[in-house]
Amino acid sequence: MAELSTYLAQVGGADVFATPNSPGATPVQAEERVTGTCIACHSNAGFLMGAVTPPEAPPEDGCAAAPSRPAFLNAFVRPGFPDSLHGQIGCVACHGGDDSASDAAAAHSGMTDANATCASCHADQAERHETSLHGTLSGMAHALRLRSGDENFHTLDPMWQADCASCHADCSDCHVTLPQAVGGGLLSGHEFFGRPPMDLTCASCHGSRAGAEYLGLHEGIAADVHFEAGMHCVDCHTNDLHGDGTLYETRWQVEGRAQCTDCHAALPNRSVPAHMTGHDDVSCQVCHAQPYQGCFDCHSGEEDGAYFRRAGSKSLDLTIGRNTAEGYPYGFVTLRSNPVARDSFDHFGAGLLPHFDDYPTWKTAAPHNIRRVTEQNRTCAGCHDNPDLYLSPADLDPEGAAANINATVPPD
16 A cells, blocks of 8 residues: 555645545536546546456466555546647547547547657657667567468468567657556556656566566576676666667677677676686676576466466576577676577477477576676686686487577586
């Protein structure tokens, strides 16, 4: 209830619970709510508490993580919203519907996707977004096509639509609502955010990995030092959000993508002795990341007509191996297990991943839980005499992709 009390204080106190006939309603409030306008219902928290049902929770084994909060907040509009810049445009201009109707069904009839109107004012951003990784999911599609081939990709469409496509991000998913991948709903009273609240937006979709790592949500693992310094995701991630007009196949191809060396001097440098002793082929994360989450053997299918995806196992580890990302400037990197398995999609048909062995499932990773001092960099021996940190041929799953051997570091 503390969250609710704080929210009510921000939006006008207990008066937002007033109904047309309640003692707390002023004549103006009563008149507004009798008309049945959008604000009349959507600024009435008491009414919404009884009318709004919680969205369906995302799968527990999925990548998205929905925040815990009262369901009515998903539809609650601050009473002062009509006076804001976007509020002056009017509800119907973006959402459609009939703001003069007193009947709920009539008021919501003819509603349209409000995202379609964003380009009216934000044409440049909307145009770039059409080819962005967030907007097209081309990175996910490319990774799947490599293993399935064009001949099988269409067969996996039920999985793609139920799973991958659910992560597609539109304008509202960052700037005014929770992402649709976690059920949607207004972020904060229909307020528009130029810098989205990353715990509710970025970390909702990227919650099981980068989001949880950055915010320090994994038990026993500290938050990223950049988060502690007050940095937001968009301080580093720029071109890979709205896009730059180029349709990339992977995030590693993005021109101007965030790199440690954007702010920190590249190796070799004299900041610490270890930066001068032949580590120029070692990625920054090898020395400065903490254990991060890996997922293994993910499978998908249907139960009782509903789609599901489940990981066989999850663990917090730090794994060093050979780079698998084309164009990445380091040979030794942190690796993360891509949880696709040889039979991940057998529910939809046999042999749908004929090129499974051609591409590694141990992939170059950029963990988001950086610390200046870590267990592996406290001493030279913490890394050089610690074979458990390295992916060796003996660590590979016999049923895994044959190409994984290229990511291993053979024992000395």
